[in-house]
Amino acid sequence: MSTKESKNLYFLRLIHKAYESDNRLSSFEKAFDEIKSKAADPKYQVAYRNFRRFIETVESTLTQNTDLMNSLKYSRFEELMIDILSDNFVGSNEEKQEILDYFHKDPEFDRLQKDISETTTASEVLSIEVIKDGRLLGTQPCAAVFRPLTISNVTPGEHIVQLSNGRRLWSRELGEKHVIWKSAFPEKEFPAAAKTEPTKSLTTFSESFLNGELSLDVFPGIESGIIKISRTKLNKK
Amino acid sequence: MKNISDLSLLSSLKLIEGIVVLSDISSLNELLMNRRLFYCQKPLLLSEFVWQLRERLAKNPGSKILVVDEIVDETYDLTLSKFTNLPIHTNDSTGAEKYSSLLKLKQIDCRNYYRPVLDRIKEWREKNPEASGLEEEQLVGKILQNLVIKHFHFSRMECLRKKRPFSVRYDWKLGDKTITLWYPMEMGPKLFKEWLEERKIESKLDDSELKAQLQGEIDRSLFVERRVDLDINIVDSGHRTDPDNGIDSSAINPNLANVVVAEKANNIENLRPSIQSLGKELLGQLIYRIFDDLANGVFEDNKIANDFGISKATFSRFAGSRWQGRLEQDEDMAIPDLWKNTAKVIATDPEFVEAASEAGVMKSITKVLSIAKDI
Numbered sequence: 001m002s003t004k005e006s007k008n009l010y011f012l013r014l015i016h017k018a019y020e021s022d023n024r025l026s027s028f029e030k031a032f033d034e035i036k037s038k039a040a041d042p043k044y045q046v047a048y049r050n051f052r053r054f055i056e057t058v059e060s061t062l063t064q065n066t067d068l069m070n071s072l073k074y075s076r077f078e079e080l081m082i083d084i085l086s087d088n089f090v091g092s093n094e095e096k097q098e099i100l101d102y103f104h105k106d107p108e109f110d111r112l113q114k115d116i117s118e119t120t121t122a123s124e125v126l127s128i129e130v131i132k133d134g135r136l137l138g139t140q141p142c143a144a145v146f147r148p149l150t151i152s153n154v155t156p157g158e159h160i161v162q163l164s165n166g167r168r169l170w171s172r173e174l175g176e177k178h179v180i181w182k183s184a185f186p187e188k189e190f191p192a193a194a195k196t197e198p199t200k201s202l203t204t205f206s207e208s209f210l211n212g213e214l215s216l217d218v219f220p221g222i223e224s225g226i227i228k229i230s231r232t233k234l235n236k237k
Numbered sequence: 238m239k240n241i242s243d244l245s246l247l248s249s250l251k252l253i254e255g256i257v258v259l260s261d262i263s264s265l266n267e268l269l270m271n272r273r274l275f276y277c278q279k280p281l282l283l284s285e286f287v288w289q290l291r292e293r294l295a296k297n298p299g300s301k302i303l304v305v306d307e308i309v310d311e312t313y314d315l316t317l318s319k320f321t322n323l324p325i326h327t328n329d330s331t332g333a334e335k336y337s338s339l340l341k342l343k344q345i346d347c348r349n350y351y352r353p354v355l356d357r358i359k360e361w362r363e364k365n366p367e368a369s370g371l372e373e374e375q376l377v378g379k380i381l382q383n384l385v386i387k388h389f390h391f392s393r394m395e396c397l398r399k400k401r402p403f404s405v406r407y408d409w410k411l412g413d414k415t416i417t418l419w420y421p422m423e424m425g426p427k428l429f430k431e432w433l434e435e436r437k438i439e440s441k442l443d444d445s446e447l448k449a450q451l452q453g454e455i456d457r458s459l460f461v462e463r464r465v466d467l468d469i470n471i472v473d474s475g476h477r478t479d480p481d482n483g484i485d486s487s488a489i490n491p492n493l494a495n496v497v498v499a500e501k502a503n504n505i506e507n508l509r510p511s512i513q514s515l516g517k518e519l520l521g522q523l524i525y526r527i528f529d530d531l532a533n534g535v536f537e538d539n540k541i542a543n544d545f546g547i548s549k550a551t552f553s554r555f556a557g558s559r560w561q562g563r564l565e566q567d568e569d570m571a572i573p574d575l576w577k578n579t580a581k582v583i584a585t586d587p588e589f590v591e592a593a594s595e596a597g598v599m600k601s602i603t604k605v606l607s608i609a610k611d612i
Contacts (some may be wrong), residue, residue: 006345006536013531015491019572024343028592050560053572055598057580058590067426068584069407074417075398075587079391086387088353103492105415106446112390115293119386124276126375156400163371164280165378166272168245201610210370235496 007044011035011051034114077102081109085116127164128214128229132157137165137227146231152198152220155224159218161209161229170209170216178204178218180223190222198226208232239611248370249274249377250358252489256323257355265323265347274378275385283385287316290389308396315392320385343537348357350388355381403496409433409451415447421459422585423500432459496530496582499573508574511551517608520546527556 014034018027036053038044080099089096103109109178111216130137130151142163150233160195161165161170174185181190184204194201198219205218212232219226244252244267252272261559273280277289278358322345357380358373364373398404403420407429433451435514442450501508501524515523525543530536536570538559542552553559556575572580583589593599 003537005538007536022242025588028589032596053560057572058584061581061584067274074406084392086383088387111445165274
C-alpha cells in the first residue's frame with residue numbers, strides 16, 4: 001500500500017515508468033489518461049494539483065529556454081520533413097514551405113532527400129504474368145495502353161495468371177481438349193487462316209476476370225495452343 | 238476466415254481491410270508472405286523491402302553515429318513490428334486478457350499503420366470513381382511503400398532518441414551551413430561548446446560526414462559513457478555494477494533518475510547550502526533513494542530526511558511531496574528543487590511533450606506541435 005506522500009507524487013512514478021517502456025509515446029498517453037481520470041477523486045486532489053504545477057514547470061522551462069524549445073521544434077519538423085519527402089504530408093502548402101525553409105541549409109535534409117527519393121520513385125508499373133508449373137511463360141506491363149499478351153506453345157497443365165505483386169487473378173487446368181485441335185474439334189479441319197494467324201482459330205475456352213477488366217481466350221493448335229489475355233474495358237471499375 | 242486460395246485472389250486493398258477492420262491474421266499472412274507490393278529494382282515482399290532499407294541505412298555515413306549494427310537492426314526490427322504485430326481477438330476471455338497483457342508490452346498494433354492506406358484509397362476513389370482495379374492495385378502498393386519508408390525513418394529517429402535520452406540540440410555554424418548536433422542536457426551549452434572546440438575537425442569531410450563523425454564522438458564520449466562522477470554505493474541505491482567490467486549498467490542506459498542526479502551533481506554549487514553540504518556522493522544517494530521510494534510507493538518525507546540527517550524543512554524545499562500553499566509564495570519556491578529539475582529534464586523529451594500536448598494538459602506548447610498533424 002502506498003504512503004500518503006507517495007500518492008501526492010504518484011504521477012511522477014507513472015511518468016518514470018512510461019519513460020522506461022518500449023513505446024514511450026503510447027505509455028505517456030496512458031499515464032496522462034490515468035492521471036486525468038483521477039482528477040476528480042478527493043483522495044488524489046493534492047496529487048492532481050502537484051501534477052498541474054509540475055506540468056506548468058515543464059511549460060515554463062520550454063518557453064523560457066530557447067534551446068529546449070528549438071530542440072522540440074526540430075524533432076517535430078524532422079518528422080514532418082520525412083512526411084513531405086515520402087509523400088505522406090497532409091498539411092497546407094504554406095506549412096510545407098515553412099518546413100522546407102527550416103531545413104534549407106541542413107545537410108541532414110540533403111541526405112534524407114536523396115535517400116527517400118531513391119526508394120519512393122522506384123515503383124514500377126504492375127505486370128500480368130502467366131505461369132505454368134512455377135515457370136514464367138510470359139509477362140506484360142499493365143500500362144495505360146495495354147497490349148494483349150499472347151502465349152504460344154501452350155501444352156496441357158495447370159496455368160496461373162497473376163499480377164507481378166503476387167495477386168492471383170485466374171488459374172485452371174488446361175487439357176488436350178483445350179490446346180490440341182484434334183482433341184478439341186475432331187470433326188473439323190484446322191482453319192487455313194490459323195496456320196499464319198493462330199488466334200484466327202476457334203476458341204476452346206474464354207473467361208473474363210478482375211471484375212471483367214481482363215479476358216482470357218485459349219486457341220487450340222496442331223501440336224500446342226495459344227493463350228491470349230486482353231483488356232476488355234478501360235477505366236471502368 | 239478465408240482459405241488460402243480465396244485469399245490469393247483478393248485484391249491487396251481487401252486484404253488490408255481484412256487486417257484493419259476484421260483483425261484477420263490470414264489476410265495479414267497473405268499480405269506478408271505472398272504479396273510483392275514493394276519495388277526496389279524488382280518486386281519485393283514487405284520484409285525484403287525493409288531489409289533493403291536496412292542495407293541502405295547501414296551504408297549511410299550517418300550510420301557511423303553509434304554502434305552501426307545496433308541502430309540499424311533496431312530500426313529494422315521496429316519497422317517490421319509496426320507492420321506485423323496484430324492483436325488477436327478471441328472469445329476466450331482468459332486468452333484475450335493474456336494476449337492483451339502481451340500486447341501491452343509490445344504496444345504496437347499494425348492496424349494503426351495500415352489504416353492510412355484505406356483512408357487514402359477512399360479519398361482517391363471518391364475523386365476517381367471510374368478508375369480500374371489494376372490502377373487501384375498499383376496505387377495500394379505505392380501508398381504502402383511510402384508509408385513503410387516513412388515509418389522506417391521514424392523508427393530510426395525513435396531508436397536514436399532512446400540512445401540519446403534527454404538531449405538538447407546544438408546548431409554549429411560552419412560557413413553558410415548549420416550542423417545540428419545533440420548533446421546530453423545535463424552538460425549545458427557552455428560546457429558542450431568548450432568540448433566541441435577541443436575536437437579536431439577534418440576539413441576534407443563533407444557536411445554530412447563531418448556531422449556523422451562529430452555526433453559519433455559525442456555519442457561515444459558523452460552518451461554511451463554518460464555517468465555521474467560519483468562514488469555512490471550503487472548496491473544500496475538499487476543500481477547494479479557489472480562485476481566483470483566494473484561498469485555501472487545504469488550508466489549505459491540512463492533513466493530519468495540518473496540524468497537528474499547528473500544534472501544536480503554537476504550544478505551542486507547552485508543548490509541551497511544545506512543540500513550542498515551533503516556533497517556530491519551523498520546527494521546522489523539521496524536522489525536515487527527518493528526515486529526508488531517513489532517507484533515502490535514507500536516515499537515518506539520525514540523518513541528520508543531523518544535517514545540523511547537533514548531537517549524536514551530542508552527536505553520539503555528540496556523534494557517534498559506537499560506543494561499546495563506554495564503557489565502564492567515566490568514563483569521560484571512554488572515547486573521543490575528536485576521536482577523542478579525533473580520537470581526541466583523531462584521537458585527535453587519530445588514524446589513526453591507530444592503526449593502531454595495530445596492529452597490537453599500542456600496547451601501552450603501545442604501550437605509548436607500542431608502544424609500539419611500527419612496521418
